[in-house]
Amino acid sequence: MTFSISGLAILALACIGNAELWVIFINRHHAQRYRHDELLRVRRFHDVGILCFPPFILAYAGLGEQGLLYGGHISDQSAAIQGILLITILGVVPLIGSSLRWNFRSSPVQLVATDSEHIDCLALAGSDEEKRQQVIGEADSVFASFPRNQIYQLESNRKQLRLSQRSGKASPDADRGKKRLKVAHFTDVHFVGTPGPEFHRIVIQQLSDMKPDLFVFTGDLLDEARLLPAAVDMFQKLAEVAPGYFILGNHDWNLQPDEIRNAIAATGWVDVSERAEEVEFDGVRVLLAGTEAPWMGVNPAVSPPSGEDLRLLLSHAPDQRDYAVANDFDLMLCGHNHGGQVVLPIIGPVYTPSIYGVQYAGGMFEHKGLVMHVSRGVGAKDLLRWNCRPEITLLEVEI
Incomplete structure (x- = not known):
């Protein structure tokens, strides 16, 4: 029997497509309101479905006299x-579609400038083994040396946005572009013991050095309840620099969200989950709202535009996009997707727990006038980041 390259190609495509279908299912399923243990059970079906499919399709369609690997045709196989x-x-x-979208994505016109600094926290520790371990944290050091692992390589971004104003806002045309607001956005810290306290000290210092008008945090603070004191320390130090507003995320929901919420609020940060309030920063009037849907509460009821300069929504996930558009928000800040955490060459990110799949894995986006900043987050519960550094961002918003 002669080996068939075309048959091998058919089997390979089937295996790739099978994996993509499982990924699509997992991404959408993980965007729903399910507890962590239930997600893990479903993830096991995903693992089995991907790993067992190649030997199954090889046995039933690839081998034998009518097998695709030996000159057989698809029509020779059973129905x-x-x-x-x-x-x-x-x-x-859909894999081809998402890869093309990733590779040919463009920044929204509202993003007028961006600048990034990469901080290798392990390199800063130098040869001091004790300090290196304080950066690494509780994980075995193999994670620090895993090829191209970026969990200790913090990216500090500055992005300048120029937002067009919606009708009904107070500022006359002559004043447009004269008001500016500096918002420091960070998310998904995932205190789990790795990275360690020295890494988080650097994060705090970098955020403080941004000297924003306000800090915003968009959820997933803890994965280990015992580390709440470390999280509180972070928020206390930032509260000394500028006012802070926060919501929680699905990982916090899986722990004790009320305890976490109360501890952070006690540092002076303002909890805006499921509600909206009007605040003013140096003459800039902001309607600031927060949502932790679908895991906790519902999307807040907000009034129509009535003179505020900026309508700002904090959402743990980008999945509240349509709600933000329907309620005339100008800017939505979120996280949850970790930038995909592992970004493959050409293919791009694969796993993002979103109803939109990998479309909003991380970065700046625009949809029907809404500008979205989807942060890659600070932490890494799964201790590998590849082509996807952790990030903090200062958004300099010109209104």
Whole structure:
């Protein structure tokens, strides 16, 4: 029997498409209101579905006299196998679509300038083993030396936004562009013991050096309840620099969200979950609202534009996009997706727990006038970041 390259290609496409279909399912499922243990059970089905499919399709469609690897055709296979091959090969189509979107994505016109600084926290520790361990934290040092692992390489960003004003705001045309607001956005710290306290000290220092008008935090603070004191210390130090506003995320929901919420609020930070309030910073009137949906509460009821300069929404996930558009928000700050955490060459990010899949893995986006900043986050519960540094961002908003 002669080996068939085309048959091998068909089987390979089926395996790739099968994996993509499982990824699509997992991404959408993990965007829903499920507890961590239930997500893990479903994830095991995903693992089995991806790992067992190649030997299954090889045994039933690849080998034997009519096997695709030895000159057989799809029409020679049973109706069930033909259906499986057709469905899984079609799974390659959304993979191609998401990869093209990733590689040809463009920044929104509202983003007029950006600047980044990369801080290698392990390099700062130098040869001091004790200090290096304070950066690494509780994980074995193998994670620090894993090839191209970036969990200790903090990216500090400054992004300048020029937002067009919606009708109904107070400022006359002549004043537009004269008001500016500096917002320091960070999210998804995921205190889990790794990275360690020295890494978080650097994060605090970098955020403080931004000298913003306000800090905002958009959820997923803890993965280990015992580390709440370290989180409180971070928020206390930042409260000494500028006022802070926060919401929580799904990982906080899986712990004791009321305890976390009360501890952070006690530092002076303002909890805006499920509500909106009008605040003013150096003459800039802001309607600031927060949502932790779908995990906790509901999207807040907000009034129509009535003279404020900026309508700002804090949302743990970018999935509240349509709510933000419907309620005339100018800017939505969120996280949750970690930038994909592992970003593959050409393909881009693969896993993002969002109803939009990898479309809003991380970065700046625009949708129907809404500008979205989806931060890659600070932490890494899964101790690997590849082509996806942790980040903090100062947004300099010109209104």
